[in-house]
Amino acid sequence: MRTRTERRERLVPHTVDGQTELVPEPYDIEVPIPPRDWDHIVLIAALGIVGAGLLIVVVWSTASIGELLVRTDVAAVVAYGAATGFSLGWIVCMALEWLARYDPVRVRRPRKAGHVFLAADMAAVCVHGWVADSLKVGIIGAVLSGGAKALWTLLLDHQAAPLDPRTQQWVNIRRGKIGGRLALAASLRQLGRVEKQALALEGALRSMPDASPDEQPNPADGPDAAVLPMARTPLTTKDAVRTAWDSGLRDEDQIRRAASGALGKAISPDTVSRYVRALKVGA
Structure with a gap:
């Protein structure tokens, strides 16, 4: 039988000044060489x-x-x-x-x-x-x-090594269970993403002014023709963040998206963080 020499290490006790520690020591060993496959x-x-x-x-x-x-x-x-x-x-x-x-x-x-x-x-x-x-x-x-x-x-x-019928059925059952877990995880992730989008949309819709169905524009020659309409107060960034907060959103990224959608422009994350900190202190 052919052999080859391999260098290995083992831990041996070594004492210096009465203190013993295990230190590695190399040694050679002859191992058999397996035949060619x-x-x-x-x-x-x-x-x-x-x-x-x-x-x-x-x-x-x-x-x-x-x-x-x-x-x-x-x-x-x-x-x-x-x-x-x-x-x-x-x-x-x-x-x-x-x-x-x-x-x-x-x-x-x-x-x-x-x-x-x-x-x-x-x-x-x-x-x-x-x-x-x-x-x-x-x-x-x-x-x-x-x-x-x-x-x-x-x-x-x-x-190829086809399995016996019973083992193949076992493999199919296990594959079905694992595939079901993967499908469920993917579905839950998709539902979570859709839920976040729905919350952001709801927060943006709550920040929009309600249009009264009974409100009719005044005719130019009517009794209130000389009355100037009152200008609406524009929605501020702080109001948009507060509206998103009141709608139940707590994640700053979700609040930023909802407030940006309500304002029609992007809001910086630092601004959202500052207003959220103030809301948490007030709460």
């Missing part, structure tokens, strides 16, 4: 080969389909950018297959969608070969895409 090495090599093949397929498909789209007088940047969507579609579906490899039910949809995107990609490559008077080259390019997809499917099937 050839299964893991082969798997990594297979992943590298499949990844390199996917890169080649994406470049080939993008070049072929991009040249096909350029024939329609589309800008080259737009044409080649759109061409990447044919390959990236089924590659993204393969990534989703990998994430759902332990659940045979969830893996079906991305696998079917990947086949659809792959068929569109292969058809576009064949059309380009036919338009360019080289149908054989187009078919070869389409076979490359199909081969990359087949290799990935084989690799995925090798890595």
Whole structure:
């Protein structure tokens, strides 16, 4: 058995002038070297080969389909950018297959969608070969895409380890409970945000003057034509902050938004803090 030397440390007592302390002391130890994990090495090599093949397929498909789209007088940047969507579609579906490899039910949809995107990609490559008077080259390019997809499917099937029915049901129940907690947390956060907006709006509406339905404008030639109307007192910043405070708002940021909405202009946080401190002292 092969071994290797490793440097480690241990605490040993050391006494100086009658005072004992634990100090680190280095020492060497021989540990066995585990044998090479050839299964893991082969798997990594297979992943590298499949990844390199996917890169080649994406470049080939993008070049072929991009040249096909350029024939329609589309800008080259737009044409080649759109061409990447044919390959990236089924590659993204393969990534989703990998994430759902332990659940045979969830893996079906991305696998079917990947086949659809792959068929569109292969058809576009064949059309380009036919338009360019080289149908054989187009078919070869389409076979490359199909081969990359087949290799990935084989690799995925090798890595997938479907659970037994009862364990799969347990996982589904746990996933549902955790998903419900996430959904509830997101809903509560959304409700909290809407409630803050409602409080701010209510505070702004309370600060607005009430229009009397019975109030009618005086005619120009009426008995009160010579009476000048009294100018309304404009709402001050202090009044707006007090109104927001009286409406039940206590957070300074909420008070500032409500008062700014009532005044129609922004109020500085320092001003709001000063008035809030005065209101707290008065309370």
